[in-house]
Amino acid sequence: MVKVFIEKENKKLNAKAKDIEELMKKLNINKEEVIVVRNNQLAPRNEKLNDSDEVKFLSVISGG
Amino acid sequence: MCKNCETNPVILLTNNTKGLCKSCFFRYFERKFNKTIAQFKLISPNERIGVAISGGKDSLTLLYLLNKLKSKKRFTIEALLIDEGIKGYRDNTIKDAKKFCKELGVKLNIVSYRDEFGYPLDMMIKKLKMKPCSICGVFRRYLINRYSRKLKFNKIATGHNLDDEVQSVMMNQFRNNPEISARLGPITGIKDNKKFIRRIKPLYLLSEKEVTTYSYLKNFKLKFCECPYNTEAYRINVREFINKFEEKYPGTKHSIINSFLEILPDIKEKFRNAEEIRYCKKCSEPCSNEICKACEIRSKI
Numbered sequence: 001m002v003k004v005f006i007e008k009e010n011k012k013l014n015a016k017a018k019d020i021e022e023l024m025k026k027l028n029i030n031k032e033e034v035i036v037v038r039n040n041q042l043a044p045r046n047e048k049l050n051d052s053d054e055v056k057f058l059s060v061i062s063g064g
Numbered sequence: 065m066c067k068n069c070e071t072n073p074v075i076l077l078t079n080n081t082k083g084l085c086k087s088c089f090f091r092y093f094e095r096k097f098n099k100t101i102a103q104f105k106l107i108s109p110n111e112r113i114g115v116a117i118s119g120g121k122d123s124l125t126l127l128y129l130l131n132k133l134k135s136k137k138r139f140t141i142e143a144l145l146i147d148e149g150i151k152g153y154r155d156n157t158i159k160d161a162k163k164f165c166k167e168l169g170v171k172l173n174i175v176s177y178r179d180e181f182g183y184p185l186d187m188m189i190k191k192l193k194m195k196p197c198s199i200c201g202v203f204r205r206y207l208i209n210r211y212s213r214k215l216k217f218n219k220i221a222t223g224h225n226l227d228d229e230v231q232s233v234m235m236n237q238f239r240n241n242p243e244i245s246a247r248l249g250p251i252t253g254i255k256d257n258k259k260f261i262r263r264i265k266p267l268y269l270l271s272e273k274e275v276t277t278y279s280y281l282k283n284f285k286l287k288f289c290e291c292p293y294n295t296e297a298y299r300i301n302v303r304e305f306i307n308k309f310e311e312k313y314p315g316t317k318h319s320i321i322n323s324f325l326e327i328l329p330d331i332k333e334k335f336r337n338a339e340e341i342r343y344c345k346k347c348s349e350p351c352s353n354e355i356c357k358a359c360e361i362r363s364k365i
Contacts, residue, residue: 008288030307030308032271032273035273042280044073044076045076046083058288060272060273
């Protein structure tokens, strides 16, 4: 299971996916609206995921 | 692997299955920033450029890059921050802005609604039956222009990025507002009018995601925070719509902007004399009526 943190919603959860792209689809996250940090490193969405990975979705939306 | 140098990528660009590593991304980003300034002739040598900052990632990235470019292109910069008076939001971003300017050695000018209009935005919205964004937008534009002139800036740079502009273009299309679109573009305002300070948008061709990636990799350490009054529902819906489209059809945002830039000179020409420029009877700021919007709102407080 991958540990997930969604910044905009301040939400933590566990999920299963083979890569970041699949994880985003499962969580209904638009690739245009986040940058992805995997194990504290910025990662492109085609990166594979391993069990026990930590994935953070950081919002790109400006505050105004 | 990075498409240029075979190291680990950090981002996939639009229409690319191969990514860019950190240093190739920095090169790509900064080249695009500098090219936008050159292509649209945003800055000329010896100009004094004001940089409107909020303390958020767009404006601090803008400030960082203009500071980096200023010696090479022979211009000077100073930052201008408008403190609307939003507790729990702007006070936090002001701290980030102060720290950032100090680190870069850039002079920061802060102008507040409280000092200028007597009340912070938090109090104004209790007194007025208006949407916070309607009050804030008018006062912010008013103060940016007034203080840019006072501080003798030749131009004022803002952190508007590709996503902001695409949203504005589409909102004007959906609402049939071509005359408002005529005021968009990488450089706006009236040429040769001393009362109007022209605005430039050097991040015009860089997406919100690219700017966030840049500021993250540069370690600007900015926390996510959203204005508590961000209730511009129409823009939020347009943003979601465009992002869904971009995800399905990569390149959509650039296509919208490229076709907009193609027709912009014609729209500008068509609406050039649509609104006569007048000067407010109360404050002498440029406006389209006898009294400017800022004075009109101020009289109701």
